[in-house]
Amino acid sequence: MAELHGYEPVGASLDTIRRSSEPGVKRLAQELPPVGATVDxxxxxxxxxxxxxxxxxxxxxxxxxED
Incomplete structure (x- = not known):
């Protein structure tokens, strides 16, 4: 689940299982930011x-x- 600042009545989430093949999602799932962290x-x-x-x-x- 995610909170979209300024759009609180809207639901949001990042489905790391369904989107696991995407490089950015794979990287984020490996890093596992702490609960409450702000992530772009x-x-x-x-x-x-x-x-x-x-x-x-x-x-x-x-x-x-990419470098």
Missing amino acids: LVVGMVRAWDRKPWIWVDLTAPSPA
């Missing part, structure tokens, strides 16, 4: 939801910068 993520998809919250944001992690 990217909107992967915005979906209408059939229950509250009515909007769900599917998050992903940016790929590591």
